[in-house]
Amino acid sequence: MPVTSPTRLHDLIAAAAAAVPERPAVVVPDGPSVTFAEFDRRITEIAEWVGRRSRPGDRIAVIADNGLDYAGLYYGVPRGGRVLALINQRLSAEEQLGQLAVVDPAVVLGDAKYLSALGAGTDRRLIAFDDAEWSDSAPAAEDDGANNDDANTDDANTDDANTDDAAWLLFTTGSTGAPKGVVHSHRSLLAAVSGTVAGRAVAPGGVYLLPFPMCHIAGYNLLVQHAVQATVLPVAAYRPESFAAVVDRHGVTSCSLAPTMLHSLLEYLERTGATLPTLRDIAYGSAAIPADLLRRAMRQLDAGFHQGYGMTETGGNLAFLGPDEHRAGAQDQPSILASTGRPHPGVEVRLGDDGEILVRGPQVAPRSWPADQPLTVDGWLHTGDVGRFDEAGRLVVVDRLKDVIITGGENVSSREVEDVLSTHPAVEHVAVVGVPDPHWGEAVCAVVVTRSEEDPAALIEHVRARLAGFKRPRHVLFRTALPLTTNGKVDKAAVRRYARESLSTTEISSPNS
Known part of the structure; x- marks a missing residue:
């Protein structure tokens, strides 16, 4: 310097x-x-x-x-x-x-x-x-x-x-x-x-x-x-x-x-x-x-x-x-x-x-x-x-302990998006995870259990109206129940695997992705 x-x-x-x-x-x-x-x-x-x-x-x-x-x-x-x-x-x-x-x-x-x-x-x-x-x-x-x-x-x-x-x-x-x-x-x-x-x-x-x-x-x-x-x-x-x-x-x-x-x-x-x-x-x-x-x-x-x-x-x-x-x-x-x-x-x-x-x-x-x-x-x-x-002394980042999604260089808290989605009357349970995306690096994906049938676009819009645009889900998946750990918490690792496997065979994207 x-x-x-x-x-x-x-x-x-x-x-x-x-x-x-x-x-x-x-x-x-x-x-x-x-x-x-x-x-x-x-x-x-x-x-x-x-x-x-x-x-x-x-x-x-x-x-x-x-x-x-x-x-x-x-x-x-x-x-x-x-x-x-x-x-x-x-x-x-x-x-x-x-x-x-x-x-x-x-x-x-x-x-x-x-x-x-x-x-x-x-x-x-x-x-x-x-x-x-x-x-x-x-x-x-x-x-x-x-x-x-x-x-x-x-x-x-x-x-x-x-x-x-x-x-x-x-x-x-x-x-x-x-x-x-x-x-x-x-x-x-x-x-x-x-x-x-x-x-x-x-x-x-x-x-x-x-x-x-x-x-x-x-x-x-x-x-x-x-x-x-x-x-x-x-x-x-x-x-x-x-x-x-x-x-x-x-x-x-x-x-x-x-x-x-x-x-x-x-x-x-x-x-x-x-x-x-x-x-x-x-x-x-x-x-x-x-x-x-x-x-x-x-x-x-x-x-x-x-x-x-x-x-x-x-x-x-x-x-x-x-x-x-x-x-x-x-x-x-x-x-x-x-x-x-x-x-x-x-x-x-x-x-x-x-x-x-x-x-x-x-x-x-x-x-x-x-x-x-x-x-x-x-x-x-x-x-x-x-x-x-690695063997040459270079640092390799394998994964994150925190449930933070990095999409297009922006950090998104999965908990924050979950809290907003939970306020929608049709949502009973929700878990938000990051999934690989060829353009954004990661995309926000919501895995949702609903009380009644709901259009994914309505849930995306619910988030868009309350949070920054880059925090909205680009994918919405529906399940009848979320996987839980032995102590009753949502098993985020299992949710992440489910989302990535589902999206590798089926494209379920937001209309604005």
Whole structure:
């Protein structure tokens, strides 16, 4: 990492502003752009802005699409000694309100279209980006008598941050379905960045395209690229045709893609004959890449492929599979592609007695939000994934202990979908599991016992009306009873086997799949 011992997130930008001030830091395709020098000033203005409207340690929430303002908040809010709470813009308004209640932010910033959808459901301070003049001179937050010690002129200090202070608060889907917040400090995020720069051999000074929502931990890739003084292009949505156009127009050299995104990109390139000669490195995660897909990609794109394994609690990836291993896997060693690669030197990984992957290191989040349940046990993060090490020391993720479905890169709690389906009057019992899907990686499948005959489309719509669209079942199967374990609980392993066997012989899909 070309930054000399960064201790706070904005140190990355300050170093780049000093070294390459005129290099573009953030470029929004068909939108605004800033150099590193301009971005450094913008971060200072954001830190001052939030300092005048909140107190040290307060949460500042954001609900927005990827963009320049979002990138500025990544650094500016923590620089001012506040915590940036990232709320998924794809959630329903009801879900967002639930997370805001947990976060209790001083201010909610974001795109007007998302803030207006919250309606009268909140009395919190909502400020759209279009109305936020970062360089304005609004008065400092009024003292309500609750925190007299904090009511002083230092509240708007642009440099309140310390390395162990909380920086970001993100939500991850737990097996209970309840909102689970994870708090990362400057130290833990920078440790994840340092590990990725070393473990993935990130090339300096390139042009990187970020298609993943910045509310996800995948957004840490923006920090990774800025650590090597590269230009970042955040895009609001992924479509293969627009992705290819942006790569061509801006000379993109690296990007991150989910395997499903890569699949659709290859189909577009094959259909149109387009080429992407500037693209040199493609990183992916959330699912292993099928050997056939990798071979197609290597034929179409002259790029090196990098896989990463990590999660919200680790601030980003902790194990990496590099280009040489991908080439070997595509040629005559396909078993390599079943692994996620080797952990980088800055993290420890071991297997528990039940095969669960345990992680320890400075990039593990220091605490949860609310801080009522520790994230680690004796210093080790229990990932909920079952794994093994192959003969070359590469980590292989075998399965998940938690009943969380990963579909198109989004985490879906099976319990959450079950709770919603159980409110339908025709549903007596329900179990929700993930089933393999060639496009999405996994698809949500509901196995239902009904009180009366019901159309699958009605059950799907029941979920769609209450949860985000990616959480709706794409398959609905009916049974007269659900299999139970000896202690009377639903046997999820048996349900999963039943669903996968049924769908391998019969296609029972939602009409919108």
